[in-house]
Amino acid sequence: MVVHAMDALYGSETPQRGDILIRIQGAQDQGGLGPISQVFTLLTGAAPENGFQGLGGQHARNDLLRFEPASGDAAGPFTFERGDTGKRITVSYDPSCIPPRPEMGAHLQQILQGSAEAETKEAFRSAWRERVLNILADGGQSTVTVTVIHEST
Template sequence: MSDLVDPTPPTSGTARTNWHHLADADPIELRDPLAELLGVVPDGEPVAVGFPDVVLAAGHACPTVSGAYRSTQLALDDLYGDELPVRSDIEVTVGGEPDDHGLGPMANVVSHLTGADRETGFAGFGGYGGREDLLSFEPLDGPGRTFEFRRRDTDEAVRVSFAPHAAGISPPGEGETSVTDTIPKLVAGEATDAERGEFHEQWHDRVQRILDAEPGEDSPFTLRYPES
């Protein structure tokens, strides 16, 4: 979705963000018991976190950010069905190390959505509504970047793997060009208006394809169920 203006009504004195070239995705709705306890939202009403929220937090929209967003969306849909997912009740294992290329930023997106955080997360009020130690890094088998989401109330879990090459967004083969080839010219201020426009369209087309993808053959996403 290009030339998109955030439809959310602004708070008093705050202008709306004029999102130019922003992909379209359904928001992720969750219950946040801590927000309910503090009166931020009415009891039982969902908190909606949309793709613009994670783009704002990450500072950009890219295949990594959209891959983490869609991975979380698919996992929560699988684990909760028609129920609302519950923040502070979701544990996440990130397959790899924090300094693995792109994995730290993906983990930040997952944390932003689910509330699951590392040892620096909020401890809660007497343990209620805590987020700390709900997100960890350790090796996980899977194609591409793999995340395991687990419900603490039922112990049900699902692993979502994100393999960008399946969406046709991996680095090009020998002799081929890539959308990223234009980035050095953009950074140097040497790209023409036509090159900038073409880059933006190609870049955000990749983002949109990821957000639209369903798990399955030739998909960037794979869902599996770990052994208990």
Template sequence: MSENTTPTDTNRPDSNWAVEYDVEPIRIRDPVAEALAVLEPGDPFVVTYEDVVKAAGHSCPTASGAYRIAQLGLNTLFPDKLPVRSEIEVFAAGPHDDATYGVMGRLVSYVTGAAQEDGFGGLAGGHGDRQNMLTFDAFDPDSADPTFRFRRSDTGETVEVTYHVGDVPDGGPALGNLQQIIDGTASEEERELFAEVWHGRVQAVLSEESLFTVTTIEHWP
């Protein structure tokens, strides 16, 4: 390595984020983490939107929509206590191989721990079991928009969250710069304008309550 070469900092404590988002984190307990002394009993994991971006590999209205779907569902189901992984069942209205439901389902699973048959089976006696708690094609929604249901396994209470994607700001012509950015031919001004508009749409999803409808579901299924 020459004297003029700057080595890569492999000890950076966090990603060098180029954008900041304004949204509350999700706090959720994990009985396995508590049992194995990762967390003190009763203390939650704090899941930020940036954590979801890391899981997705990008930030977009789909990823931010999944974050808010999980957040709104959990806040409604657990108004007076922390939600607990392994006590939350998740039901998606669409199929696993759908481009939207597949991505959203994976991110909602990341937050809630709810998984299909390949999920964590729990400790001895099934403590913290999260298998078969995520179901796709689970119900027929009233809307064509992405819709998920969350159910507490301890009480059976169920809420439905619908994400009105058609109401997300379209971003205008600046989004047309994406191909030039990918090709490496975009100017710095075009890159900056794209980033401003793109992340503005993401922030709108994270901020605007009108983009989501939360409904309590009685006697289901």
């Protein structure tokens, strides 16, 4: 997602770490938003309130990553904005085009209930790994959508 966002924001320019504001629709503890935000911080420098406060009033990265109320139950898209130009985009992620194996739901249920046999656990692990590898191999071509919502000033 971040690679697609940086391509849309910067094109052939080098992205400027710490000059990117990220808004996440949803709560930090909602689904995978917390871990996703940590990856965003690592790659862009954008951090929540507890992030780097800068040196001598410069290079602050705190409060560049913000969680905002989501409309409805589902987390919405992620918004990335360049600090220097104001160009703003949204990035949405939807892996449903790479479906899990049909048996994964039943296997997960058995695992969570503590009734799964070793073979069921291994089948689930294998199917989970296969789906993750397929999602990674896609590289966001089918799962990530970028929309420009404000061009540069």
